[in-house]
Amino acid sequence: MSANAPPASLASFQRAFDLHRRRQRRQFWITALLLLAALALTAELANFFQVTQVTLPDGSRGERWLLGAGLPRLGDYVEKTIPQLGLSTLPQDLQHWFWRWQIWAELLLETVLIAFMATVLGVAGGFILSFPAARNLAPSGWVRWLTRRYLEIARTVPEIVFALIFVFCFGIGPLAGVMAIALHSTGSLGKLYSEANENIDMRPVEGVRAAGGTWFDQIRYGVVPQVLPNTLSYTLLRFEINVRSSSIIGYVGAGGLGEELRTAVSLQEYTDLSALFLIILATVFLIDWASEKLRHRIIGLEAI
Amino acid sequence: MQHPRIPDEKTVAALRKAHPAAFGPDPATRRRRALALALPAALFLWCLWDFDATPLRLWQGFGRLGEVLSFMLPPHVGFDLRELGEIARGLGETLSIAFLGTILGAMVALPLSFLGAGNINRLPLLRFGIRRGFDVIRSFETLILALIFIRAFGLGPLAGVLAIAVGEIGVLAKLYAEAIENISKKPVEGVTAAGGSRPQSIRFGVLPQVVPVLLSITLYNFESNVRSGTILGIVGAGGIGFLLSDRIKAFRWDEAWSIIILIIVMVFIVDWISGKLREHLIRGGADTKIE
Secondary structure, three states: OOOOOOOHHHHHHHHHHHHHHHHHHHHHHHHHHHHHHHHHHHHHHOOOOOEEEEEOOOOOEEEEEHHHHHHHHHHHHHHHHOOOOOOOOHHHHHHHHOOOHHHHHHHHHHHHHHHHHHHHHHHHHHHHHHHHHOOOOOOOHHHHHHHHHHHHHHHHOOHHHHHHHHHHHHOOOHHHHHHHHHHHHHHHHHHHHHHHHHOOOOHHHHHHHHOOOOHHHHHHHHHHHHHHHHHHHHHHHHHHHHHHHHHHHHHHOOOOOHHHHHHHHHOOOHHHHHHHHHHHHHHHHHHHHHHHHHHHHHHHHHHO | OOOOOOOOHHHHHHHHHHOHHHOOOOHHHHHHHHHHHHHHHHHHHHHHHHOOOOHHHHHHHHHHHHHHHHOOOOOOOOOOHHHHHHHHHHHHHHHHHHHHHHHHHHHHHHHHHHHHOOOOOOOHHHHHHHHHHHHHHHOOOHHHHHHHHHHHHOOOHHHHHHHHHHHHHHHHHHHHHHHHHOOOOHHHHHHHHOOOOHHHHHHHHHHHHHHHHHHHHHHHHHHHHHHHHHHHHHHOOOOHHHHHHHHHHOOOHHHHHHHHHHHHHHHHHHHHHHHHHHHHHHHHHHHHHHO
16 A cells, blocks of 8 residues: 555545535436426426417418517507607696596595405404414314314415305405405415414413413413414505405406406507506505505514 | 402402493503504495495305305216316416416526625615516516416417416515525625635525525425416416316306315425425525535
């Protein structure tokens, strides 16, 4: 053995290191191949490489990739939604652009009220169900199982599917929208609240139980004071989300601005679309901003 | 033994009866609490009236809901082969739309997120502009985007893919930027101290820290996009939603419930697999730190 040969421990380290590197490289390539296969399969299923017939500038028909062929059409469409505004005729132009503003204002109010009612109902349902759904508070195993499955189903099915069903049951109008969004909110809020319930300090609850409190006493005096700030914060966030949902839920006839969106799209009232979009954008921004302020105040109060 | 200065229970009860307002919170707090309860309650009642939620209408509505729900049991399984093929293709399309949309969105969001992260992009004005851009993109509802894309690309899943991809750019870029801002500065300083350039400090100092987090965020968004992918079909942008809304509009409730149950099962499976993968990613990150 020569003097400058590496010692045995170093050689074994080298071997182990090489093996580790080889394994890592293999894992990387396997993952990359799987991902590529998934991409190819999904691209095929989603018509990503679909070819379509287009009329070329010289009048002949040709085959083009759908994505490439559609992009100029998308540009045209967006361009058409931009209204013509002149500086000198601004008031008339604005009036022309927002020509249905009275109806839109009414529907906007309806949209916000749908979100409000749905949030109130969703909070009530989610708050009540969050206690039997929490691991540390559920009165019994099967009650927890049942509550959790109910909450899961309520938040997995999208609002708009519930809306389709409720429009049949309660008729066209905002009531169906309220029910649909409330049901979906119950599911997501119930989950968030129950997670907050699982993270509480159990000592106050044990204190109430030791003093002879029933299950309801334990919840009311042991749990609720601990989770209330968290609950309020989640509720405001949910209200923001619900305003977004209620602005499109009218698409299936469940009240709010979505109905106007649908008519604007199908009657090709391009500038109406941009006007409606601006209205929704401004409302959502305003509500996000106000609710963030409120949330910070609540959290600030908690810190004191 | 009763302390002489502490009144006994009977005296307290008598005092409470004589001066009810002296027990409990002060009048200002009481007024505030009453107002905080009364205002939403009044608004709620007004909404009930405005939305015409009369007891009769509610009663009839819940009655019809009960009828609709009764079609859930026994579940409808008698789909013929063609229908089964359609449903399988619809579910596959929904998954494909969510997968492709998330990946395309992530590919655009990744470079943008570096521009939006405070510790990478040192120009506050540019960063502010880019962040507001994320906000504007996020405020587009997926369904509205789908409606617009259908006009350009025709009915079909491609419009759905693009709707999810565009919406996802705003969401993912924001979440990525926040993840990049939350990294530890030490590896970055180490690379700089060893003479590394700025691109090198990003490649060897920032990327190894954020990649597991970014992948985990992407997987989580993929889960949520599978849910949104189920409704795109209602406006004609591909996926299972078209079959579902078709059944509901034709009042074929038994078939509709079967499709809803299939959607729920699919979402659960996707959530479960993606949850396992995320766990693995985060644990894998911890392993490399120990080495």
